[in-house]
Amino acid sequence: MRNLSNKNIIHIEKDGISYIQFRKLLEYDYIAHGYTVGLDNNMRTTTSKGKNVNYENGMHKFHLLCNYLGIDFNDCYKASLNHTDNVCVVDTRDNLPMFEVLPDKNDGILTNISNINLITTSSDCITFFLFDKEKNVIANVHSGWRGTYNGILINALKKMHEYFGCNYRDIMIFICPAIRDCHFEVNFDVFDLFSQKYGYMGNIITKNEDKWNIDTILINKILASDLGIREDNIYDSQLCTVCNSDVINSLRAHGKDFNLNAGIIGIKGKTKCLKKN
Numbered sequence: 001m002r003n004l005s006n007k008n009i010i011h012i013e014k015d016g017i018s019y020i021q022f023r024k025l026l027e028y029d030y031i032a033h034g035y036t037v038g039l040d041n042n043m044r045t046t047t048s049k050g051k052n053v054n055y056e057n058g059m060h061k062f063h064l065l066c067n068y069l070g071i072d073f074n075d076c077y078k079a080s081l082n083h084t085d086n087v088c089v090v091d092t093r094d095n096l097p098m099f100e101v102l103p104d105k106n107d108g109i110l111t112n113i114s115n116i117n118l119i120t121t122s123s124d125c126i127t128f129f130l131f132d133k134e135k136n137v138i139a140n141v142h143s144g145w146r147g148t149y150n151g152i153l154i155n156a157l158k159k160m161h162e163y164f165g166c167n168y169r170d171i172m173i174f175i176c177p178a179i180r181d182c183h184f185e186v187n188f189d190v191f192d193l194f195s196q197k198y199g200y201m202g203n204i205i206t207k208n209e210d211k212w213n214i215d216t217i218l219i220n221k222i223l224a225s226d227l228g229i230r231e232d233n234i235y236d237s238q239l240c241t242v243c244n245s246d247v248i249n250s251l252r253a254h255g256k257d258f259n260l261n262a263g264i265i266g267i268k269g270k271t272k273c274l275k276k277n
Contacts (some may be wrong), residue, residue: 043262085150110139117266127176127263168228181215183242
């Protein structure tokens with residue numbers, strides 16, 4: 001498998017699992033994180049009807065990833081992923097479903113509790129890792145085009161600020177591989193939605209014959225900057241899942257039988273900070 005490393009990420013291959021990590025996040029040894037790559041890494045384990053046919057293989061891959069990241073598989077918690085703009089705050093271990101989806105519909109999870117590892121899965125949708133080193137707060141956010149349109153990243157950032165007292169200027173954003181404007185081609189209905197809401201941003205939409213290409217990465221960067229996130233605190237993997245579909249799972253490239261990538265982030269061995277009063 002070709003190496004995907006660049007100035008912001010490092011590509012790691014170990015026996016049975018392949019994943020990327022952000023060089024900046026690796027500066028904090030108490031933060032565990034990884035985003036799986038490799039077509040043989042299908043992280044799909046469940047569907048709305050229960051266990052997926054890939055369940056055993058998917059769970060094996062998750063066990064491998066957790067082992068290499070130095071975290072406990074039993075301390076992993078998954079977003080339910082319904083293309084919503086809902087963000088769930090995990091501020092207690094009570095009644096948490098170990099390695100099952102968290103209750104209620106949510107596409108983002110945040111916490112300040114150590115040894116709670118947050119999981120989202122994706123295939124072209126954007127996965128954002130968020131981290132405030134001052135307050136030791138992390139988040140894992142899944143944003144498809146609906147999530148971007150409805151501002152789920154901003155909802156997560158605002159919850160970090162309102163719930164834990166995070167300063168926007170301290171929050172770092174890490175953008176995992178996702179479909180980019182080069183391949184996110186849409187029909188008029190989606191174009192019209194984004195044009196009306198975000199057209200003021202300028203170069204986020206380009207015309208391509210009878211289709212339109214939308215830069216959802218840029219939209220999120222602009223929204224985060226407008227909220228107060230520093231530009232030098234945004235770290236982009238710069239990887240398009242479709243451009244790299246020979247080594248990264250992609251719905252747009254692989255069709256209805258697409259596999260899933262997984263992103264995990266957790267705090268290892270740090271004392272949780274106090275909730276904002």
